[in-house]
Structures are given as structure tokens and as C-alpha cells.
Amino acid sequence: MPTNPPPHLSPRKRPRQARAAVTLDAIFEATIQVLVSDGPRRLTTTRVAERTGVSVGTMYQYFPHKQALFYALNERYLDIVAERVEDACRAQQGAEVAAMVEALVTAYWQVKTERAEVTRALYKSVVELDNEPLIEAFARRVDAATSTMLASASDADFADLPTVVLTLLTSIFGTVRSVFERNLPIEEADAVLRHLVLMCNAYIRTVKLPAECVTA
Amino acid sequence: MPTNPPPHLSPRKRPRQARAAVTLDAIFEATIQVLVSDGPRRLTTTRVAERTGVSVGTMYQYFPHKQALFYALNERYLDIVAERVEDACRAQQGAEVAAMVEALVTAYWQVKTERAEVTRALYKSVVELDNEPLIEAFARRVDAATSTMLASASDADFADLPTVVLTLLTSIFGTVRSVFERNLPIEEADAVLRHLVLMCNAYIRTVKLPAECVTA
DNA sequence: CCCCAAACTGAACGATCCTTCATATTCTCA
DNA sequence: TGAGAATATGAAGGATCGTTCAGTTTGGGG
Numbered sequence: 001m002p003t004n005p006p007p008h009l010s011p012r013k014r015p016r017q018a019r020a021a022v023t024l025d026a027i028f029e030a031t032i033q034v035l036v037s038d039g040p041r042r043l044t045t046t047r048v049a050e051r052t053g054v055s056v057g058t059m060y061q062y063f064p065h066k067q068a069l070f071y072a073l074n075e076r077y078l079d080i081v082a083e084r085v086e087d088a089c090r091a092q093q094g095a096e097v098a099a100m101v102e103a104l105v106t107a108y109w110q111v112k113t114e115r116a117e118v119t120r121a122l123y124k125s126v127v128e129l130d131n132e133p134l135i136e137a138f139a140r141r142v143d144a145a146t147s148t149m150l151a152s153a154s155d156a157d158f159a160d161l162p163t164v165v166l167t168l169l170t171s172i173f174g175t176v177r178s179v180f181e182r183n184l185p186i187e188e189a190d191a192v193l194r195h196l197v198l199m200c201n202a203y204i205r206t207v208k209l210p211a212e213c214v215t216a
Numbered sequence: 217m218p219t220n221p222p223p224h225l226s227p228r229k230r231p232r233q234a235r236a237a238v239t240l241d242a243i244f245e246a247t248i249q250v251l252v253s254d255g256p257r258r259l260t261t262t263r264v265a266e267r268t269g270v271s272v273g274t275m276y277q278y279f280p281h282k283q284a285l286f287y288a289l290n291e292r293y294l295d296i297v298a299e300r301v302e303d304a305c306r307a308q309q310g311a312e313v314a315a316m317v318e319a320l321v322t323a324y325w326q327v328k329t330e331r332a333e334v335t336r337a338l339y340k341s342v343v344e345l346d347n348e349p350l351i352e353a354f355a356r357r358v359d360a361a362t363s364t365m366l367a368s369a370s371d372a373d374f375a376d377l378p379t380v381v382l383t384l385l386t387s388i389f390g391t392v393r394s395v396f397e398r399n400l401p402i403e404e405a406d407a408v409l410r411h412l413v414l415m416c417n418a419y420i421r422t423v424k425l426p427a428e429c430v431t432a
Numbered sequence: 433c434c435c436c437a438a439a440c441t442g443a444a445c446g447a448t449c450c451t452t453c454a455t456a457t458t459c460t461c462a
Numbered sequence: 463t464g465a466g467a468a469t470a471t472g473a474a475g476g477a478t479c480g481t482t483c484a485g486t487t488t489g490g491g492g
Contacts, residue, residue, distance in 0.1 A: 017459065017468065040343055045450060055471045060451070127256055127343045135398065166404060167411035174390030181342075182351065188382060195383035195423070202418035207411070233438065233489065261480060271441045276481070 009071040009129075012064050024062055026052045031073055035121040040128055043070075067129050074131055077122055078138045084111040089145040097156045097208070100149055101200045105172055109193055112176055120180055142169060156208040164207055168200060225287040225345075228280050240278055242268045247289055251337040256344055259286075286345050293338055294354040300327040305361040313372045313424070316365055317416045321388055325409055328392055336396055358385060372424040380423055384416060 015021040030051035034043050045066055049056040063069040088107035092100045112119045146165050150158065158164050175196050179189050231237040246267035250259050261282055265272045279285040304323035308316045328335045362381050366374065374380050391412050395405050 013468095015469090019459080020469065023469085044448080046448090049472095056450085057452080057472065058470055061469070064451095066450070124343045127340045132399070139398065163404075163407045163411060167408050167415065170394045170398070170408050171387055171391040171412065171415060174392070174394035175387040176390070177393070178386045178390035182355065182386070183348070188379075191379045192383050192386050195379060195419070196387065198422055199383065199387060199415060199419035202422040203411070203415035206414055206418040229438095231439090235489080236439065239439080260478080262478090272481080273442070273483085274440055277439070280481095282480070 008064070009068045012060070012062055012068070015062075023052070023054060023058060026054070027059060027062065027069070028073055028076065031069060032118055032121065035125060036117045040121070040125040043125070043128075070125070070129050071131065071134070074122065074126075074129070074134055077118075078134055081108075081111050082138050082141045084108075085142050086145040089149040092149055093152050094154055097150070097153045097204050098201050100153060101168075101204060102197050104146065104149075104168075105193070105197050105200060108172055109176055112180065116180070123177060123180060139169070155211070156204065158208055160207075164204075168203070172196065172200065224280070225284045226280075228276070228278055228284075231278075239268070239270060239274060242270070243275060243278070243285070244289055244292065247285060248334055248337065251341055252333045256337070256341040259341070259344075283345050286341070287347065287350070290338065290342075290345070290347055290350050293334075294350055297324075297327050298354050298357045300324075301358050302361040305365040308365055309368050310370055313366070313369045313420050314417050316369060317384075317420060318413050320362065320365075320384075321409070321413050321416060324388055325392055328396065332396070339393060339396060355385070371427070372420065374424055376423075380420075384419070388412065388416065 015024050027048065030053075031043070031048050034047050034051050038047065043066075045056055045059060048069070049059055052059075059069065063072065084107055085104070088103050089100075092103050095103075143165055146169060147161060150156075150161060150165060175192070179192055184192065231240050243264065246264050247259070250263050250267050254263065259282075261272055261275060264285070265275055268275075275285065279288065300323055301320070304319050305316075308319050311319075359381055362385060363377060366372075366377060366381060391408070395408055400408065
């Protein structure tokens with residue numbers, strides 16, 4: 001949310017009446033549907049409008065151009081994902097690292113899997129716009145959440161927490177993405193997921209400082 | 217190479233004279249340049265031809281359409297990457313697993329980094345075509361090379377080698393990709409890379425079978 | 433040296449696609 | 463209830479892009 005909205009990509013106007021809010025939601029949903037069924041290259045203002053059951057002009061009342069719509073869609077999506085990860089992190093405050101890592105991987109995987117086609121479609125559509133600010137804001141949020149979670153671990157401390165967090169998140173996100181894009185069969189995907197947890201935990205054991213039993 | 221070429225994507229004709237071979241190479245190079253400087257959305261037959269210093273018609277003598285050019289370009293690129301990985305794997309036959317893992321990660325990172333802009337551009341351009349067969353062929357090659365390498369390790373055996381290899385490769389490829397796309401500063405990228413090696417090795421230690429000192 | 437095949441040219445066509453705007457419809461609240 | 467604001471319409475304009483093909487140039491073998 002605290003993302004500074006790039007001027008040229010910000011929405012044109014906010015809905016003031018109920019029907020407008022409905023229309024806006026419908027536009028987003030239609031965009032996803034077109035993306036999933038027709039692919040990012042066939043994502044067309046006309047097609048989105050048609051799927052929404054609305055005329056093209058209506059779209060242009062809310063977004064100055066196609067990219068802005070796209071940008072807003074990604075913003076929405078990343079917001080959901082970030083929130084989920086933050087929730088998972090909060091729920092593990094003070095727990096043991098192993099549980100934290102498992103929760104982190106699982107939460108991310110779950111939110112990506114719940115609407116797998118949407119995830120895949122959005123992964124593919126990243127090209128269409130310059131969404132680095134979005135990604136960066138997302139990364140910052142998740143990084144912060146993970147950092148405070150790990151810092152609160154009951155059974156571990158780290159010499160270089162920032163690097164550990166960066167490595168952990170980069171590998172988790174990257175691995176999940178690869179699994180999605182390679183379209184692995186469910187059994188293999190599950191196996192990789194389980195082993196990813198093993199891997200991250202093994203990593204944590206390697207980089208955590210030797211235990212000092214009492215700190216207070 | 218032994219990829220069965222999808223009929224609609226295969227090149228139109230092979231060069232028979234020297235100048236034609238030169239032209240073909242120039243087209244590929246120009247495609248990369250346009251991709252890097254203008255982005256995948258502005259990759260246009262006209263632009264490529266212009267950058268090549270050739271007319272549009274010439275392109276269409278070698279490729280039936282834009283997608284075929286794109287496909288061939290990715291094929292070339294993935295071939296190079298796969299070859300490098302295979303070389304690295306061969307060089308580590310019979311070594312210790314730790315060395316193998318480090319060599320694998322390093323080799324992959326290196327080949328991706330040598331022409332970073334090209335890598336980034338191609339990562340982004342994946343959308344433009346249905347290159348699943350290419351990716352799959354690449355995955356098979358690298359998977360096979362890694363499998364035989366790990367099987368020859370002097371100090372480790374694995375209960376479920378296929379899953380170990382799949383996990384290893386998925387996470388390495390995914391992590392490297394994430395590092396690239398997030399455009400991390402060099403120091404952070406290097407740090408993640410080092411920790412990725414740590415992580416993979418920690419993982420290997422976790423999943424390898426307890427040593428039986430003598431097998432013969 | 434000459435001729436045919438290989439290689440190259442580029443204007444032109446058709447197909448989309450994004451965006452606008454003058455107009456029509458619907459809602460809200462005074 | 464009526465008027466002004468909010469919302470919706472969709473044909474039309476302008477731009478870009480992929481692809482073709484009739485014709486020209488170039489190269490190499492006989």
C-alpha cells in the first residue's frame with residue numbers, strides 16, 4: 001500500500017457509486033480470465049471489456065491506459081500474497097526456526113497454488129509492464145516480516161540475518177516459480193516442496209550461531 | 217539438438233552460400249540487441265531487419281514467422297547453457313559431492329552472468345512463445361548430466377536420486393532467475409550465490425545415506 | 433564468361449489494437 | 463421530483479505490426 005504510485009500508472013478515478021465499484025471488480029476479474037484463457041499477448045482492451053460485459057470506454061474512465069489496469073491488477077495480487085506471508089510470519093513469533101521455515105514455505109506455496117492458473121498467468125504477464133517498483137515494495141514487506149520473525153526464534157541467532165533472509169526468500173520464491181513454470185506433475189511438485197523445506201532447514205542449521213543457552 | 221522440432225516453428229531454409237550464413241548470424245545477433253535495448257514488446261520484424269541491415273523479406277526466407285525466429289534464438293541459447301552445465305558435470309565425475317554442488321552452481325551462474333543483459337532479456341521474452349518443449353528438452357539434458365555426476369560421487373549415495381536432482385536443479389535455476397529479475401546489486405547477488413552453495417550442500421548432507429565405508 | 437539458382441529488396445495489404453469523444457443512460461440528493 | 467453529477471456507450475481515428483510477392487542483385491559452377 002505505501003507504494004508511491006508511479007504517476008503515469010495510477011488509476012484515473014475512484015468509484016463513487018455502488019455500481020461503479022461492481023464494474024471495477026468485474027473488470028479486474030475479467031482481466032484475469034482473459035489472461036488465463038487467451039494469454040498475455042491476447043489481453044486486449046476490447047476483449048477485457050467484452051468479457052466484463054461493458055464497453056471499452058468504461059475501462060478508460062478508471063484507467064488512463066492498458067498498462068495502468070495491468071499495474072493495478074498486479075498490485076492487488078501482490079498485496080494478497082504479501083499479506084498472507086505476513087500473517088504466517090506473525091503466527092510463528094517466538095517459535096522454533098524449523099517451524100518458521102516450514103510455515104513460510106507452506107504459506108507461500110499455498111497462496112500461489114490456490115488459484116494456480118492465475119499465478120501462472122501473472123508470472124507470464126510480468127513482461128508487459130515495468131513493475132519493478134511493485135516487486136520491490138513486495139520484497140520489502142516480506143523481507144521485513146521474515147526478518148522480525150526469524151529474529152524472534154527461540155532456538156537460533158544469526159550472524160548476518162539480512163543475508164540469510166535474502167537467501168531464504170530468493171530461493172523459496174525462485175523455486176516455487178520454477179515449479180510453476182515447468183508445470184511439474186503434482187507428485188513431483190509436492191516432492192520438490194517437501195525437499196525445499198528440508199533444504200531451507202538444513203541451510204538454517206548451517207548458518208545459525210552455536211547456541212548460547214542463556215541470554216538473559 | 218535431438219529436440220523434435222515443432223513443425224510450425226522450424227526454420228524455412230538453411231543457408232547454402234557463405235553470405236547467407238553471415239546474414240543468419242547477423243539476424244540472431246540483431247534480435248538479441250533489439251531485445252536488450254527495446255524490450256520484448258518492441259521486438260518487431262521491421263526493427264530486427266533494420267538492425268541487421270537487411271530487408272524484412274530476407275528474414276522471411278529463413279523463418280516462416282516471427283515466432284520461429286524467436287524459437288530458434290532460445291534454442292541456441294539453451295543449447296549453450298546446457299552444454300556448459302554438462303561440461304561442468306563431466307569435469308566433476310567421481311569427485312566429492314560438495315565440490316560437485318559448488319561446480320554446478322558456479323557453472324550455471326557464470327554462463328548466465330557472462331552476458332547478463334541477454335539473460336535478462338531472454339528471461340523476459342519467454343512469454344512470447346510456447347517454448348515448453350525447449351525448456352523440457354533443456355531440463356532433460358541437465359537432469360541427466362547432474363544425475364550421472366551425483367551417482368558417481370565418491371562420498372555419497374542417495375535413496376531417491378531423481379527427487380534430489382529435481383530439487384537441486386529447480387532451486388538453483390529458480391534462485392538464479394530471481395536474483396536476475398530482482399536486479400540485486402552485485403554484493404548482494406554474490407552473497408546470495410555463496411549462501412546458495414551453502415544451502416545446497418547442507419541439503420545434500422541431509423538427504424545422503426549414512427556412509428557405508430566399503431562398497432566393493 | 434555466362435547463366436541459373438540463391439539471396440535479397442521493400443512497397444503494399446490486411447489485421448489488430450489502443451484510445452478518444454460526443455452522446456446516452458442511470459443514480460442521488462436536495 | 464427534477465437537475466446535475468456519475469457512469470456507460472461504441473463507432474471511428476490513428477498507429478503499428480506481420481507477412482507477402484513480384485522483381486532485382488549477387489555468386490559460383492560449368
